[in-house]
Amino acid sequence: MDCWSLFQSVDTFQYPTCVTRCPFISNQSEPDVPYYRDYLSLKTILNSQHPVSETKGELVHDEMFFIIMHQAHELWFKQIIFEIDSVREIFKSEKVDEKLTLRIVQRLNRVLMILKLVTEQIPILETMTAQDFLAFRDYLYPASGFQSCQFRELEMKLGIKAKDRLGRSDAKLREALKQEERDILVETESEPSLSQLIQNWLERTPGLEEDNFSFYDAYKEAVKNKIEFDKKQIETETNGNLNNVMLDVIKQSVETFEDILNIEGYNQLFNSGQRKMTHKSFMGALMINVYRDLPRFSQPFQILTLLVDIDNQLTKWRYAHCLMVQRMIGSRIGTGSSSGYQYLRSTISDHYKVFTEIAGMSTYLIPANFLPSLPEDLKKRIAVPQ
Numbered sequence: 001m002d003c004w005s006l007f008q009s010v011d012t013f014q015y016p017t018c019v020t021r022c023p024f025i026s027n028q029s030e031p032d033v034p035y036y037r038d039y040l041s042l043k044t045i046l047n048s049q050h051p052v053s054e055t056k057g058e059l060v061h062d063e064m065f066f067i068i069m070h071q072a073h074e075l076w077f078k079q080i081i082f083e084i085d086s087v088r089e090i091f092k093s094e095k096v097d098e099k100l101t102l103r104i105v106q107r108l109n110r111v112l113m114i115l116k117l118v119t120e121q122i123p124i125l126e127t128m129t130a131q132d133f134l135a136f137r138d139y140l141y142p143a144s145g146f147q148s149c150q151f152r153e154l155e156m157k158l159g160i161k162a163k164d165r166l167g168r169s170d171a172k173l174r175e176a177l178k179q180e181e182r183d184i185l186v187e188t189e190s191e192p193s194l195s196q197l198i199q200n201w202l203e204r205t206p207g208l209e210e211d212n213f214s215f216y217d218a219y220k221e222a223v224k225n226k227i228e229f230d231k232k233q234i235e236t237e238t239n240g241n242l243n244n245v246m247l248d249v250i251k252q253s254v255e256t257f258e259d260i261l262n263i264e265g266y267n268q269l270f271n272s273g274q275r276k277m278t279h280k281s282f283m284g285a286l287m288i289n290v291y292r293d294l295p296r297f298s299q300p301f302q303i304l305t306l307l308v309d310i311d312n313q314l315t316k317w318r319y320a321h322c323l324m325v326q327r328m329i330g331s332r333i334g335t336g337s338s339s340g341y342q343y344l345r346s347t348i349s350d351h352y353k354v355f356t357e358i359a360g361m362s363t364y365l366i367p368a369n370f371l372p373s374l375p376e377d378l379k380k381r382i383a384v385p386q
């Protein structure tokens with residue numbers, strides 16, 4: 001007997017609150033009790049598809065599908081923004097409560113899953129042929145994806161800045177929006193982005209700079225030892241006859257590590273916008289990467305991995321959308337008056353990624369046996385979840 005039949009078999013049965021409050025159970029005799037359709041505002045949502053072709057006299061079948069595809073995306077964008085906002089809220093505190101890191105991981109993972117879902121939705125649009133699309137495309141003009149305020153909000157909340165834009169200026173993109181939406185973007189811009197908050201958090205990585213230990217100094221020494229070791233090994237293998245190619249390899253290795261070990265040079269690149277992360281936050285991320293097996297660093301490592309995954313997945317969405325657009329409109333201009341496919345191609349670039357430096361961190365890793373050993377007291381603290 002299932003629990004529902006059990007309830008019904010009891011004469012003097014009182015529904016438990018979990019049942020009376022269940023929005024999915026119809027109870028017509030109690031109008032105050034939530035009802036599935038009302039709880040989900042389905043009357044509004046399911047009556048919000050208004051194909052223009054219908055008002056022009058003849059419904060074009062695929063226009064309904066086109067509207068629902070966009071609406072479904074916008075609903076998911078809303079959920080993504082909701083999750084990102086909640087994660088940003090946690091990161092806003094001076095000291096992020098480490099008990100909340102699992103929650104951050106869960107929410108970022110949800111964002112990633114939703115992005116995967118909407119990326120997979122894009123090919124469904126390709127069940128509509130370019131010719132089918134032409135049957136109602138003119139009705140849309142000048143409405144365009146450029147007017148998706150939530151998409152811009154999402155980009156900004158992640159950390160994409162006006163100066164990162166390539167194919168179309170930030171000012172021009174805002175012009176496409178209504179005033180109330182522009183106001184939302186101004187407000188969004190005044191708040192710290194996820195990228196900014198993550199950097200603040202990374203700068204506070206435990207053990208990065210302590211009284212008796214500097215991860216930067218220790219790592220610099222470890223890199224020097226590794227390069228010396230490589231040089232000696234090549235010398236031994238070649239009986240001391242290092243040729244130019246070998247010397248070049250060693251020189252390149254030194255130069256690569258100089259990118260992050262020469263703080264002055266790093267800061268120049270940061271100030272000119274060629275690097276997005278502060279040096280200190282970069283070293284925090286590196287420290288979490290190399291000691292990710294220590295308990296206090298394992299969830300932060302997952303957070304960093306998820307941020308890179310989210311960045312990459314958004315690029316995959318851009319790519320899927322761009323390819324679909326090429327198939328749909330070729331090289332025609334978009335209804336938002338951009339060059340269409342060419343413009344969208346320009347957004348599939350590192351300029352539109354926020355966590356590229358975390359993604360590229362593997363450039364600066366060294367084998368585990370060369371890693372600096374941490375002071376015992378620090379190791380103990382990192383080994384214990386706080």
Ligand code: HEM
Binds near residue numbers: 073145324329344
């Ligand atoms: C037949 C289907 C579609 C076509 C032909 C199409 C076409 C385009 C074009 C040409 C642009 C460039 C701006 C312009 O000049 O209008 C654009 C931008 C955009 N579209 Fe679509 N699109 C389609 C479906 C979708 C869907 C389902 C979404 C989901 C919300 C979407 C979201 C966007 C967004 C957010 C942008 C701005 C991208 C950016 O500036 O980086 N599009 N679209």
